[in-house]
Amino acid sequence: MAIKVVDIIVERRDKILLIKKGDFWILPGTEIKEGESELECLGRVVSNEMDDQVASIFKKLGKTIKGPSPVRPGDVEVSIYVGDIGKKKMSDVKDCNAHWFSRESIATIRLSNITKQILDYYFSET
Secondary structure, three states, rough: OOOOEEEEEEEEEEEEEEEEHHHHHHEEEOOOOOOHHHHHHHHHHHHHHHHHOOEEEEEOEEEEEEEOOOOOOOEEEEOOOOOOOOOOOHOOOOOEEEEEEEHHHHHOOOOOHHHHHHHHHHHOOO
């Protein structure tokens, strides 16, 4: 059975925020804990991975994406939200494991397969 995961797509000025995990760039996201809502999970991941908070959620994408996880054994089933974080300026995200990428430059970096599937779906919807 696939592990339930929630990811957030943060896009500002046509750039997507990605996090470096091991050899891959991925969207901020994590496994949903028992008894935790998807939105609580998003709040936790933004707090833990970016030392920030979710400022707003614009929408939840209409489909989940399933596939092998780049950071844990087994498959994941990812629910995807589009939103923003509390940092006012893009330059405030200074974590060396987080970076803003243009849609064009995303094609040149090493994404996990599931992150590529998620972004392909997102770009087809926007």
